[in-house]
Amino acid sequence: MTTTKFIDIDFSKIESDRMRLNVGPQHPSTHGVLRLEVELDGEVVTNVIPHIGYLHRCFEKIAENMNYQQVIPYVDRMDYISSMNNELPYVMAVEKLLGIKVPEKVEYIRVIMAELNRIANHQIAVATFGLDAGAFTPFLYLFRDREYILWIFEKASGGRLLFNYFWVGGLANDVYPTFKEDVLNIVKQVRKTNKEIEELLIYNKIFIDRTANIGVLPADVAINYGCSGPVLRGSGVKFDLRKDDPYSIYDRFDFDIPVGTGEVGTVGDCWDRNIVRMREMEQSCRIIEQAVAQMPDSGDVQAAIPKKIRPPKGEVYFRAENPKGELGFYIISDGKDKPYRVKGRAPSFVNLSVLPEISKGYLFADLIVILGSIDIVLGEVDR
Amino acid sequence: MTYEEIHKILKEKFGDSVGELVNNPPSDPYVEVSAEKLFDICLELRDNPELDFDYLMCLSGVDFPENLQVVYHLYSMNKKHKFVLKVTVPKDNPKVPSIERIWRSADWHEREAYDLFGIIFEGHHNLIRIFLPYDWEGHPLRKDYKEPETYHGMRVPY
Numbered sequence: 001m002t003t004t005k006f007i008d009i010d011f012s013k014i015e016s017d018r019m020r021l022n023v024g025p026q027h028p029s030t031h032g033v034l035r036l037e038v039e040l041d042g043e044v045v046t047n048v049i050p051h052i053g054y055l056h057r058c059f060e061k062i063a064e065n066m067n068y069q070q071v072i073p074y075v076d077r078m079d080y081i082s083s084m085n086n087e088l089p090y091v092m093a094v095e096k097l098l099g100i101k102v103p104e105k106v107e108y109i110r111v112i113m114a115e116l117n118r119i120a121n122h123q124i125a126v127a128t129f130g131l132d133a134g135a136f137t138p139f140l141y142l143f144r145d146r147e148y149i150l151w152i153f154e155k156a157s158g159g160r161l162l163f164n165y166f167w168v169g170g171l172a173n174d175v176y177p178t179f180k181e182d183v184l185n186i187v188k189q190v191r192k193t194n195k196e197i198e199e200l201l202i203y204n205k206i207f208i209d210r211t212a213n214i215g216v217l218p219a220d221v222a223i224n225y226g227c228s229g230p231v232l233r234g235s236g237v238k239f240d241l242r243k244d245d246p247y248s249i250y251d252r253f254d255f256d257i258p259v260g261t262g263e264v265g266t267v268g269d270c271w272d273r274n275i276v277r278m279r280e281m282e283q284s285c286r287i288i289e290q291a292v293a294q295m296p297d298s299g300d301v302q303a304a305i306p307k308k309i310r311p312p313k314g315e316v317y318f319r320a321e322n323p324k325g326e327l328g329f330y331i332i333s334d335g336k337d338k339p340y341r342v343k344g345r346a347p348s349f350v351n352l353s354v355l356p357e358i359s360k361g362y363l364f365a366d367l368i369v370i371l372g373s374i375d376i377v378l379g380e381v382d383r
Numbered sequence: 384m385t386y387e388e389i390h391k392i393l394k395e396k397f398g399d400s401v402g403e404l405v406n407n408p409p410s411d412p413y414v415e416v417s418a419e420k421l422f423d424i425c426l427e428l429r430d431n432p433e434l435d436f437d438y439l440m441c442l443s444g445v446d447f448p449e450n451l452q453v454v455y456h457l458y459s460m461n462k463k464h465k466f467v468l469k470v471t472v473p474k475d476n477p478k479v480p481s482i483e484r485i486w487r488s489a490d491w492h493e494r495e496a497y498d499l500f501g502i503i504f505e506g507h508h509n510l511i512r513i514f515l516p517y518d519w520e521g522h523p524l525r526k527d528y529k530e531p532e533t534y535h536g537m538r539v540p541y
Contacts (some may be wrong), residue, residue, distance in 0.1 A: 053514035058523050096409055195521070223437050223460055226488025239460060258432040314410035317441060317456050317467070330443050330454065352493045382514060 017041060020363075025054050031128065031371070032378030033269040034352075041361050047369050048356045052349075055382035061316040063342040066369065068094050068309045069168055071342065078344060079380040081124055084117035085322045087166040092247060093318035093329045094168045097311035105299035106170045107249045112291050113153070113165065113182060115284040119190055119325035120149045122284075125230075125375040129274055132372035134208040138201040145193050146270045152182050165224035168309060170302035180292050190262070194281055203276060212265030215358045219268065225354040229325025229347055231282065231374055234260035234273030242323040248320075253290045255283045270373035275376070310337050324348050324375055343383055348376040384464045389434060393518040397424055400491055413454075413467035419472055422480040422506075428457060428466065435459045436466065439486035444496035446525050452503055465539045472502070481507035499524040 011246055024035035033054035039047040059078065063071045075090045076083040088110060095102065096184035127142035150160045156175050165172050201207055217227070219235040240257045242250040258279030260272025311333040319328035325347025332341040351374050359370050390404040393414070402415035402422065416424050428436040440456040457467040470479055482505035483490045496511040501522035504510055507511040509516060521528055530539050 053512075056514040058499075058514075061523055099409055224487050226439055226486065237460070244463060254531050306529075314407065316409060317411060319440065325441065328456070330441055330447060330456070341443070341445050343441065345441040345443075349491065350488055353488065357487075 015254065018046060022208050023367075031376055032230060032381075032382070033374075034073060034378055036367075036371075038364065038367065040364060043365075045359050045362055045364055045367050046361075048359050048367065051162035052352070052378070053382050054213070055378050057295065057383065059257060059344065060342050061383045063218040063339055065338065066271060067337055068311070070153070071339070072118050072167065073164045074274060075163060075344075076160050077381060078159055078346060079322065079324065079327075079348065079377045080324045081377060082117045082121040083163050083313070084113045084163060084165065086327060087163070088114050088248070088331050089322075089327050091168050092320070093316050094309070094311065096166070096316050096318055097333055100169060100303055100305060102170055102303050103297050103300045105303055106303075108291050108295035109171060109175055109301070110166060110286055111245075111248060111250070112113070112295070113156070113252075113369070114150065115287050116183070116186065117285050118323045119281050120146045122281050123197075125277050125323070126197065126201070126274060127221050129148055129270075129369075129372040129375070130207070132368050133207055134256045135201055135204070137280050138197050141193055141196060141200075145189055148186055148189060151316050152186065155179075155182075159316060167302070169305040170300070174301045180295070183292055185287060185375060187288055190281060190285055194278060195292070196200045198278070202275065208271060210366075211270040211369060211373070214265075214270045214362060214366045215373060216266045217273075217354065217358045221357060222268070222354065225357065226350045227325065227354055228350070229322065230276040231274050231325065231351045231354070233257065233276045234262050234373075235268035236272075241319060241326060241353075245319065247318070250287075252352060258283065263381070270369055273373045308337050310335060318346070324377070324380070346380040348374075348380040349377075349383075352376050352381055384433070384461045384462060386466065388468050390414055392434065393424060393427070396427060399403075402423070411467050413528070414468050415471060418470050418472055418479050421521070422467075422485070423483060425455075425482045425485050432456050434466075435462050436464070437461070439488045439492075440465075441491055442492035442496065444500035444502050444524065446500060447471075448526070450474055453496060453502060455482075477502045478505055479503070481506050481510075483527070484505050490505060498522070501525065 019040045021040055023038055025033045029262045035051040037049040059074050062074055072087055077085045078086050123142040123146045127139040130138045154160050157163040217235050219237050222235045223233050235257050238257050240258050258276050260276055261265050264271055313335045315332040317328055317330045319326050325345055328345035331339050331342040334340040359367050388421055393401045397420055399418035400417045404412055408413035428434050436457040436459045437460045438460050441460045445452045446451040450471050450473050457466045472479055478503045481493055493507055496502045497510050498512040498514050499522055
């Protein structure tokens, strides 16, 4: 005789009112291969668990087996939409280890390129943020303008997105003769489009309804989570490494740090993070104009350094203001021609970790908007 | 505040747990601290109003031939000063107290160091792999790491 076996389940312990939803790994509006495990109570988000690592290439391990110069193309591929800004702290960290100074002209070209790339990055950020909120047209205008910037990069370095243009001790090659005029034309174009975008998108009633008072990030939480860049400044913290910990020649330029003020909602909401990016484009234009005016016409673009770099034993942590936040490189040299350890402190990685904190209690549709407002690139999150 | 002044405050409070300030340019000056006292030292660094380190810039693991190291780069938003802490642990027992409760940014950084170096952060609420699959074997950034031939029947090396 067989006895019926009952499965022993304590039904009181099962949470039947919560639903777990899997978003990704390739949801079109998640800006890359990110997987979110979302816990929902009806339509309200109660918890978010980001799962990352789908693009992990272990760049840090690769870098340990390369010469210092050979790492630069890999640095490009971290945040692949603002590569110039990625190269800058890496080459400056190695230069700091070596104790060399680059020619004046190089510094100016680096700043102009970095600021142009900041504009290009913010154009994508605002455009895709608009897409996340359901606005398609601004996306087209901004991508058209970004293409003009990429043309300049292509003419100077040969690549549209991945440049390998900043080298240790200088640049791969000099800029082309009509560089200055092209850059000034871009600045004019960017300002013209930004005016249109403000009317089309930023102060649009529907857009404000979708983004204001959503995903509020208080300043102290942002600092504790290590947030930087527009995410931190959107919360009203006036912190920009170009001013607070100046590197390169940023101390020579006159520009402001835009911060979120809660103009249409609360300080630190999605709208604030987005408006910081819009206003930063204008500040980048100002820096570019000053840099073009001050830039010397002639001069070397390579400092005299040996082909094989062997920095002395030591270590350096160098950080710079990437469009997404503080990008730092921690490099340890053991005196050989290959770095002993390279650690990339990626801003997207740190900024993404605040997502569970700021998305709890909002609707599921808002989660996509909040994620868009953080502006992450998964190549950099996963490295 | 300079590195020396910060070091002096820590030395007075924690005595032998705080090592000497090592300063050889162009490297940033750093201080070695003992793993046992790390949590208290970090709490002091954050909560002492003179020091006011509210921002953890970077947390990196390093694999040296004899031992493992964790490096903490700290910054103060208000006072605009920096400090670097280092903790060295043996390879056969790599345990470091977690400082995730002091600076929340350490949460993911510690998971990364655990994933890639195998450093165990005691007291971390959720110390699981962050980049690699949960059932991956080994810690890739160790210098003696050998990648497995296959993973679930898939060939790993290219």
